[in-house]
Amino acid sequence: MSTQVSPRGRAGGFLTKYWLFFFTILVFIVFSILQPRFLSVNNIMSMLSSTCILALTGMGETLIFCVGETDFAVGMELSLSAVFIARVLDNPGMSRMYFPVFILTLIVGAAFGAVNVFLHAKIKIPSFVATLGTSLIATGIGKYLTDGGSISSRRWPAVYTLIGQGYIAGVIPISVAVTLAITIAMWVYSEKTKNGKLFYAVGSSPVTCKYVGINVAAQKVKAFILCALLCAIAGIMQTSMLRSATPYMGSDTLNSSLTVLMLGATFIKPGVFNIPGTIVASVLLRIISFGLTMLGAPSFAFDLAQGGLLLFAISLVTLIHRKQSKSIG
Amino acid sequence: MPTQENNQEVLRVENLTKKFIGILANDNISLTFNRHEIHSLCGENGAGKSTFCKMLTGVYHPDEGKIFVNGKEIQFQAPADSLAAGISMVYQERNLVGHLTGAQNICLGHEPRKGGLIDEKAIVAKAEEIRSRLGIEIPLDVPVEELGAGQQQIIEIIRAFYGNPSVLILDEPTASLGEGEVEPFLDFIRSLRDDLGMAILFISHKLEEVYAISDVITVFADGRHILTSPKDKLSQDECVKAMIRAGRQKTIVVPKKDFTNAEVVLEAREVSYDGKKHHVPMKVRKGEAVGFYGLVGSGRTETMETIGGIRLSDGMDVTFAGERITKTEPVQMIHRGFILTAEKRINGAFPGLSVEDNICNLFIDKLSSKAGFMYVEKMLAFAKKILDKNEVKYTSIDQNITELSGGNIQKVIIGRSIELDNLRLLVLDEPTAGMDLGAKSEVYVKIRHLVDDESKSVIFISSELDELLTTCDELCVFYDGDIVAQYSREEFNKEQILADAMGGRKGEKT
Numbered sequence: 001m002s003t004q005v006s007p008r009g010r011a012g013g014f015l016t017k018y019w020l021f022f023f024t025i026l027v028f029i030v031f032s033i034l035q036p037r038f039l040s041v042n043n044i045m046s047m048l049s050s051t052c053i054l055a056l057t058g059m060g061e062t063l064i065f066c067v068g069e070t071d072f073a074v075g076m077e078l079s080l081s082a083v084f085i086a087r088v089l090d091n092p093g094m095s096r097m098y099f100p101v102f103i104l105t106l107i108v109g110a111a112f113g114a115v116n117v118f119l120h121a122k123i124k125i126p127s128f129v130a131t132l133g134t135s136l137i138a139t140g141i142g143k144y145l146t147d148g149g150s151i152s153s154r155r156w157p158a159v160y161t162l163i164g165q166g167y168i169a170g171v172i173p174i175s176v177a178v179t180l181a182i183t184i185a186m187w188v189y190s191e192k193t194k195n196g197k198l199f200y201a202v203g204s205s206p207v208t209c210k211y212v213g214i215n216v217a218a219q220k221v222k223a224f225i226l227c228a229l230l231c232a233i234a235g236i237m238q239t240s241m242l243r244s245a246t247p248y249m250g251s252d253t254l255n256s257s258l259t260v261l262m263l264g265a266t267f268i269k270p271g272v273f274n275i276p277g278t279i280v281a282s283v284l285l286r287i288i289s290f291g292l293t294m295l296g297a298p299s300f301a302f303d304l305a306q307g308g309l310l311l312f313a314i315s316l317v318t319l320i321h322r323k324q325s326k327s328i329g
Numbered sequence: 330m331p332t333q334e335n336n337q338e339v340l341r342v343e344n345l346t347k348k349f350i351g352i353l354a355n356d357n358i359s360l361t362f363n364r365h366e367i368h369s370l371c372g373e374n375g376a377g378k379s380t381f382c383k384m385l386t387g388v389y390h391p392d393e394g395k396i397f398v399n400g401k402e403i404q405f406q407a408p409a410d411s412l413a414a415g416i417s418m419v420y421q422e423r424n425l426v427g428h429l430t431g432a433q434n435i436c437l438g439h440e441p442r443k444g445g446l447i448d449e450k451a452i453v454a455k456a457e458e459i460r461s462r463l464g465i466e467i468p469l470d471v472p473v474e475e476l477g478a479g480q481q482q483i484i485e486i487i488r489a490f491y492g493n494p495s496v497l498i499l500d501e502p503t504a505s506l507g508e509g510e511v512e513p514f515l516d517f518i519r520s521l522r523d524d525l526g527m528a529i530l531f532i533s534h535k536l537e538e539v540y541a542i543s544d545v546i547t548v549f550a551d552g553r554h555i556l557t558s559p560k561d562k563l564s565q566d567e568c569v570k571a572m573i574r575a576g577r578q579k580t581i582v583v584p585k586k587d588f589t590n591a592e593v594v595l596e597a598r599e600v601s602y603d604g605k606k607h608h609v610p611m612k613v614r615k616g617e618a619v620g621f622y623g624l625v626g627s628g629r630t631e632t633m634e635t636i637g638g639i640r641l642s643d644g645m646d647v648t649f650a651g652e653r654i655t656k657t658e659p660v661q662m663i664h665r666g667f668i669l670t671a672e673k674r675i676n677g678a679f680p681g682l683s684v685e686d687n688i689c690n691l692f693i694d695k696l697s698s699k700a701g702f703m704y705v706e707k708m709l710a711f712a713k714k715i716l717d718k719n720e721v722k723y724t725s726i727d728q729n730i731t732e733l734s735g736g737n738i739q740k741v742i743i744g745r746s747i748e749l750d751n752l753r754l755l756v757l758d759e760p761t762a763g764m765d766l767g768a769k770s771e772v773y774v775k776i777r778h779l780v781d782d783e784s785k786s787v788i789f790i791s792s793e794l795d796e797l798l799t800t801c802d803e804l805c806v807f808y809d810g811d812i813v814a815q816y817s818r819e820e821f822n823k824e825q826i827l828a829d830a831m832g833g834r835k836g837e838k839t
Contacts, residue, residue: 192705194697201690204679210639211671212691213660271681321681 020267020277024284031291038294041171047290048283049164049173049241053078055282056179056234057253058260059186060227065261065273066190067223068203069127073116073135074257075250077228080138081109081235086245087145089160090153098159102236109232110225112138117224121217142247152244164240175237182233187275199223200272259306260285262313271320285309337364338400339528340385340416340496345394347380354380358394358554360547362496362528367518369531369539369560372549372572373765374736378532381549382498385530386418387411417494419485421501427474432456434473435488459490464524465517478625479510483517497521498530503538504763509624509831515542534765536565548572573766581773581799583818584781588614588802594650594753594786595636595667601643602635607810613754613788618780620797621790623807623830629790630672631810633756637669638662650753663691666753668746670760672790677742680731684723685712687730688745695750719744720771736768743772747779755779756788761796773800794826808832 015022032039057074064071071077085105088094094101112134119130145151166174190196202209202219209216231253239245263284264277285306292301340362347355355377362368372378383389385396387405395402398414405411425434432453433440441451456469465483473481482502489497499518503511519542521527533539539546540560547557548571555571556563591614600609609632613619621629634640636647638657647654650665662668671677679687689696689708696711697703712726719740723733730738739760746755757776761769773796779785780802791797797804798821806814806829814829816822825833 192702194693194701194703197686197690197693197703200682200686201679204681205676207676208671208679210659211669211677213658213663214690214693215658215660 060230073131075253076138077231078235078250081232082239113228150246377552418498431469620801627807628810
């Protein structure tokens with residue numbers, strides 16, 4: 001009975017596609033009315049710069065979800081990179097070595113991702129189990145590097161805080177500029193390139209990939225390494241913002257990354273994990289967090305809001321997927 | 330239960346009409362179903378059979394018209410109402426839980442309870458009671474996954490009897506059965522009619538079966554009721570003509586060809602998979618369509634998937650396009666011009682992705698620059714070209730592939746496969762499963778066009794012998810993993826081929 005498709009089948013309306021964007025603006029306006037200080041340039045900039053970390057890890061996890069897997073280790077990919085760069089630069093004579101160490105940290109991050117995907121794609125452990133295991137090991141390494149506490153050092157070069165605390169022309173945080181550049185690159189990568197297409201193909205159906213000659217494992221390798229790299233950048237940025245590093249700084253990363261990528265999957269392409277959606281959702285989540293704080297709301301209010309949004313987003317995505325899979329013959 | 334004998338009305342519908350946005354799915358349908366009668370419903374895909382059944386089972390609510398059960402008008406608000414009125418349906422898809430026993434599956438969802446816990450003894454007793462009422466021998470204490478497809482289907486039907494129905498609707502019940510399982514299954518259906526006096530509504534695409542089992546035949550086309558006739562008064566030709574909308578079925582012409590000097594594209598001797606070596610001597614030549622016939626699980630799919638690199642190989646003795654193939658990856662085989670369409674249609678499509686991406690994913694290298702950027706306009710034009718060429722019905726190129734009908738998804742899959750630049754061999758695995766006659770004949774025409782006009786080679790794997798006999802130049806018969814016989818077109822002999830597929834030549838050398 002299904003040769004014809006109802007004209008409503010496509011698009012699904014302007015509002016359903018862009019609701020997340022309008023909702024974000026609405027939330028922003030509401031907070032601005034309730035608390036005029038909210039609208040200051042300062043506040044907006046610090047809100048954006050605090051969005052950076054979440055946006056980076058959220059994009060990383062989005063790529064993983066695109067290939068149909070889960071990375072439980074995003075938090076430790078972030079923390080370990082932060083602890084690593086903090087510890088190495090804390091050594092005497094290293095203060096001139098910031099950029100080489102920066103690169104080395106990225107390599108360590110990428111290696112973390114490589115181990116994850118090796119365990120998953122080669123040893124065939126389900127990805128969430130493999131990454132759960134590696135993240136526990138990374139926690140151990142992190143605690144060893146910091147003696148279980150936090151690192152903050154006078155030996156760090158001035159440039160250490162640049163990426164997290166510096167400004168371009170005194171207004172735009174460098175962190176925001178860097179994140180924006182990475183976002184654009186990731187957006188182009190996921191939507192306009194061959195690799196992006198292949199990611200979505202693997203996420204849609206690994207079995208079908210075999211029949212059309214797509215190498216599933218190769219795409220997963222790219223996704224896991226990219227995700228770990230993005231988390232490593234986030235880690236470097238966060239330790240630069242805080243001027244300290246601990247193995248626990250990524251403890252919220254997984255939860256909030258999952259929230260934003262699920263919320264993001266309701267944006268533009270309903271049911272599809274996508275970079276622009278993740279970014280809009282990250283901004284939304286930070287607006288809510290800042291707004292609630294400025295209104296003096298108790299800290300549990302944000303947890304309630306985040307949990308509610310996560311469940312709402314997952315319900316929506318699940319419903320959309322159910323509708324899609326209904327009609328295949 | 331009424332005990333009166335013979336043709337007595339149990340279910341009647343008057344002027345049933347159901348509209349969906351823009352389409353009249355069922356137009357003014359009036360029918361009567363009697364006890365002790367097997368009533369077949371024929372029609373192509375989209376003729377309105379499923380809509381009709383869904384109104385009988387309370388899934389859809391009719392826009393107009395009335396339903397009478399035992400002469401009394403009843404309005405079904407939900408499937409439960411229809412069940413309570415004694416109408417039970419067995420769907421085409423299997424709905425059993427593999428690791429549960431037959432008895433547990435039969436009582437699934439309404440298990441008898443004792444003190445809040447499931448009473449396993451009562452489950453067995455209840456299932457046994459239904460089984461003995463139906464008078465059939467089938468083991469109910471083993472996990473259903475250990476049973477054959479035919480026995481599983483019978484478990485499904487026993488389950489449909491849980492609520493003591495007087496009308497049983499069977500939707501394509503034999504679609505998943507192997508050749509040897511169909512006849513015993515049909516006997517079972519006959520016994521339901523003769524011993525229990527059931528009214529049975531039988532839906533099937535296989536005319537042979539319809540004629541073997543029916544008392545009355547009804548034909549639907551385009552949502553309308555075309556005719557209802559006792560089987561004896563309706564010839565098969567008349568029935569087919571009634572089903573097919575004018576001009577949709579095409580004639581297949583297989584020209585006589587001499588392949589003695591033709592280039593050999595694929596030559597195989599042995600293929601090993603799952604730790605076993607299989608003897609599969611075959612030669613596929615340029616411009617030739619070779620049919621693979623055999624029961625489900627006889628090695629047709631497995632052999633070709635192993636050669637294609639899709640299934641893990643334990644070694645093989647195969648030559649393709651002049652190259653010796655040992656271990657291989659799908660992508661290498663595709664580069665060499667070998668492509669296989671999946672046996673299960675869902676494995677050929679990317680659900681959730683657009684029609685455009687579903688086509689272009691096979692040509693991703695061709696449609697992207699060296700730096701890895703997609704050529705957006707080229708992709709669009711390419712996808713559109715393939716959709717038009719294959720007459721796919723779609724509303725938008727961004728549309729999710731799962732919104733297309735099964736037949737149209739198959740057109741996309743075959744359409745993109747034959748577009749490969751250096752295509753040498755196309756392997757079609759059950760390409761016509763679940764399609765109506767019109768759509769099937771389009772596939773046959775396409776196969777002949779490929780081999781006759783474009784000098785490609787095709788391997789056509791199917792469980793329907795008739796379609797292989799009409800379409801192919803040569804036929805290989807599989808049994809238990811091996812090719813046990815080969816026939817060229819002049820030698821085609823239906824009885825002999827069927828016997829071969831049932832193991833008639835087991836042990837003989839070919």
